[in-house]
Amino acid sequence: MPMDILMGNEAIALGALHAGISAAFAYPGTPSTEIMESLQGFAARGPSAGPERLAAQWCANEKTAYEAALGASFAGRRACVSMKHVGLNVAADPFVNSALLRIKGGLLVVVADDPGMHSSQDEQDSRALAEFARVPCLEPSDQQEAYDMTRAAFDISERYRMPVLLRVTTRLAHGRSAVETAAPPGRNAHSKAEDRWGWTLMPHAARGLWKEVLAKYEALRSESEASAARERGDPLRAVITAGLALEYYRENEAELSGLPAGKPSHLHVDRYPMPYAAIREICATAKRVLIIEEGAPFIERYLRGILPTAIAIEGRESGEIPATGELTPDNVRPALGLGARAGQSAGAFELPRRPPQLCQGCPHLDSYTFLTEALTAYPVHSVNADIGCYTLGALPPLEAIDSVVDMGASIGMARGAAEAGLVPAVAVIGDSTFYHSGITGLVDLAAHGTSATILILDNSTTGMTGAQPTILPSERLSRIALACGVAEEHVVLLSAHKKDHEANVQAMRRELDYQGPSVVISARPCIEAMKKARKA
Amino acid sequence: MKYDIVLCGVGGQGGISVSIVIAQAALAEGLAAKQSEVHGMAQRGGEVLSHLRLSDRPIASPLIPEGTGHLVLAFEPLEALRYLSSLAPGAAVITSSAPFRNIASYPPDEGLLSALLGLPNCRIVDAEAIAREAGNPRAGNIALVGAASRHLPLSESSLVQAIERCFAPKGGAVVEANLKAFVLGRKA
Ligand code: SF4
Numbered sequence: 001m002p003m004d005i006l007m008g009n010e011a012i013a014l015g016a017l018h019a020g021i022s023a024a025f026a027y028p029g030t031p032s033t034e035i036m037e038s039l040q041g042f043a044a045r046g047p048s049a050g051p052e053r054l055a056a057q058w059c060a061n062e063k064t065a066y067e068a069a070l071g072a073s074f075a076g077r078r079a080c081v082s083m084k085h086v087g088l089n090v091a092a093d094p095f096v097n098s099a100l101l102r103i104k105g106g107l108l109v110v111v112a113d114d115p116g117m118h119s120s121q122d123e124q125d126s127r128a129l130a131e132f133a134r135v136p137c138l139e140p141s142d143q144q145e146a147y148d149m150t151r152a153a154f155d156i157s158e159r160y161r162m163p164v165l166l167r168v169t170t171r172l173a174h175g176r177s178a179v180e181t182a183a184p185p186g187r188n189a190h191s192k193a194e195d196r197w198g199w200t201l202m203p204h205a206a207r208g209l210w211k212e213v214l215a216k217y218e219a220l221r222s223e224s225e226a227s228a229a230r231e232r233g234d235p236l237r238a239v240i241t242a243g244l245a246l247e248y249y250r251e252n253e254a255e256l257s258g259l260p261a262g263k264p265s266h267l268h269v270d271r272y273p274m275p276y277a278a279i280r281e282i283c284a285t286a287k288r289v290l291i292i293e294e295g296a297p298f299i300e301r302y303l304r305g306i307l308p309t310a311i312a313i314e315g316r317e318s319g320e321i322p323a324t325g326e327l328t329p330d331n332v333r334p335a336l337g338l339g340a341r342a343g344q345s346a347g348a349f350e351l352p353r354r355p356p357q358l359c360q361g362c363p364h365l366d367s368y369t370f371l372t373e374a375l376t377a378y379p380v381h382s383v384n385a386d387i388g389c390y391t392l393g394a395l396p397p398l399e400a401i402d403s404v405v406d407m408g409a410s411i412g413m414a415r416g417a418a419e420a421g422l423v424p425a426v427a428v429i430g431d432s433t434f435y436h437s438g439i440t441g442l443v444d445l446a447a448h449g450t451s452a453t454i455l456i457l458d459n460s461t462t463g464m465t466g467a468q469p470t471i472l473p474s475e476r477l478s479r480i481a482l483a484c485g486v487a488e489e490h491v492v493l494l495s496a497h498k499k500d501h502e503a504n505v506q507a508m509r510r511e512l513d514y515q516g517p518s519v520v521i522s523a524r525p526c527i528e529a530m531k532k533a534r535k536a
Numbered sequence: 537m538k539y540d541i542v543l544c545g546v547g548g549q550g551g552i553s554v555s556i557v558i559a560q561a562a563l564a565e566g567l568a569a570k571q572s573e574v575h576g577m578a579q580r581g582g583e584v585l586s587h588l589r590l591s592d593r594p595i596a597s598p599l600i601p602e603g604t605g606h607l608v609l610a611f612e613p614l615e616a617l618r619y620l621s622s623l624a625p626g627a628a629v630i631t632s633s634a635p636f637r638n639i640a641s642y643p644p645d646e647g648l649l650s651a652l653l654g655l656p657n658c659r660i661v662d663a664e665a666i667a668r669e670a671g672n673p674r675a676g677n678i679a680l681v682g683a684a685s686r687h688l689p690l691s692e693s694s695l696v697q698a699i700e701r702c703f704a705p706k707g708g709a710v711v712e713a714n715l716k717a718f719v720l721g722r723k724a
Binding site: 003005118119170171172174175176177178244246248249250251252253329330340341342344345347350351352353354355356357528 | 546547555560563568573582596597604605620624639642654655
């Protein structure tokens with residue numbers, strides 16, 4: 001069968017294609033973005049109409065993407081929705097509720113977690129959300145498994161009539177290795193889900209469906225038991241690995257044979273619900289059990305509970321492995337009883353850090369420059385910003401913003417700060433983030449006539465994730481503000497150029513002085529997006 | 537056999553194509569390859585790091601264990617010094633000589649040079665000059681692959697084929713320039 005070097009995200013996209021998906025939806029977010037980018041590549045090379053068409057579309061946010069995927073499943077076809085871990089928070093409402101539905105076409109939700117927070121505001125573990133919703137979760141350990149499990153997920157989804165979550169982490173999503181692929185089966189035909197009460201979550205129906213979910217979840221547990229891999233070793237010492245952590249265990253395995261007690265007994269967990277019986281079995285004679293898992297101490301906490309146990313349970317919560325950040329082949333060694341290894345060093349040479357920066361000539365630089373100057377007239381003020389390249393405005397030399405929390409939070413926070421008397425209050429948000437989660441905040445602002453200024457940095461792209469097109473053209477931003485009820489003279493269009501600096505400062509000051517909601521749109525295309533467009 | 541490479545530079549320097557060229561050449565020779573990188577937040581201008589592992593047996597960890605790496609291949613001299621803890625004692629550093637000064641605290645040339653020369657096994661390559669000579673200023677990375685090629689457990693012909701395959705979508709002139717840069721780098 002064909003073999004190629006694939007990035008984890010490419011392997012997932014190819015697995016979904018080979019599983020016969022008809023529809024895919026996503027919002028860009030590191031480290032998940034390349035899944036949709038690859039799928040769009042496949043879609044462009046496939047038919048543009050008819051039953052073999054693949055719809056692969058960016059959406060306004062993860063919630064709308066999830067709901068679109070649900071609709072495709074409802075129509076009987078296989079569908080995939082992909083996002084980063086914090087995107088699942090945005091999609092949590094449809095995600096949690098979808099567990100209750102009698103899924104028709106296989107539905108896969110791929111979530112890429114970012115332990116170590118390479119490009120995220122937290123390192124939450126999606127296994128916890130899957131369990132919370134009682135959605136089965138698969139956790140591949142390498143790119144080949146990512147491909148295989150993606151394909152298998154659709155079968156599981158259709159067999160159990162449940163959505164399936166595939167959880168990957170940055171190292172797997174953005175790592176490359178050889179992947180062997182297999183021939184795809186055909187596509188599902190259209191066939192609408194005819195059981196209304198499997199898809200209408202009114203209380204009387206949902207009560208019955210929830211019981212079904214709990215029963216299905218227990219049935220799925222037996223699948224987890226069957227796929228958990230056991231290796232016999234020292235009966236007194238057990239190691240449990242999950243997902244990618246397997247690779248860090250394997251890396252050190254050869255040295256473990258050299259320890260006095262030899263290799264420990266080993267259990268690898270590759271899917272959830274948790275395989276209770278397999279875990280009990282491996283721990284039956286153990287005095288100590290070490291859990292190596294990427295992300296939160298999810299399995300460890302299960303085992304530990306809150307009452308004392310006869311077995312010493314070690315992992316990220318107990319401190320044997322660092323509680324935060326990514327696993328490495330080195331930071332699991334002390335817990336395995338292996339010593340540290342030293343490499344070379346540059347001696348006394350002082351190595352300065354090189355933090356990420358806005359690109360040379362980035363339009364955000366000009367926007368921050370006029371905003372900061374306009375604000376010098378107001379010793380007390382707040383600038384609540386948002387998620388995007390412009391988040392870098394927090395770093396020197398700009399140091400122009402006071403907070404960054406989640407997609408769209410800038411507007412809600414500026415509004416709350418203003419209502420609490422902290423004025424002038426400015427929300428700084430990009431066009432893509434505004435479409436994602438800013439519009440509802442603007443509705444609140446307009447509804448209450450709050451004195452806050454939204455500064456939309458309109459670069460006509462989603463810059464931080466590699467310049468994906470913004471969901472709607474920029475011209476519509478001002479019309480949205482008007483439609484929400486912001487007064488026409490307080491919807492202000494500026495151009496983010498150095499030559500307009502003075503005029504921009506004056507315009508910004510006028511809006512900061514205004515007692516009411518205002519929207520300032522500072523527009524100039526992203527340099528990277530323009531480069532990308534020229535290449536295409 | 538195993539051979540572990542740390543590739544490092546500054547965001548936007550295009551280290552990914554280098555990883556792909558080497559990994560493809562390894563695959564063609566029947567070796568296993570595993571590569572891991574992080575492209576974080578608007579990484580442009582920030583530090584970028586990629587681990588590339590080659591072996592004739594299955595590779596476990598996507599990350600190179602500390603103190604065991606065989607080569608640091610750096611697209612920028614300051615970055616060449618950042619990941620030394622990954623290298624085995626005596627293992628090689630090959631770096632481009634061209635500094636990318638985008639931070640105020642960038643060290644002065646002499647300090648940087650003496651730190652590099654203080655390493656047990658460091659080679660500094662003027663990849664920019666080679667790229668210019670090859671006719672494409674963007675071919676510096678492949679010049680470094682050329683410089684590294686004598687260390688890599690890969691044949692010259694499989695590297696050449698991987699370069700051809702990697703750059704083919706960009707047209708014949710780009711392929712030619714990169715092949716030339718590879719040959720010049722190999723001689724450097
Ligand atoms: S990618 Fe675009 S928006 Fe982001 S820093 Fe670069 S120019 Fe600015």
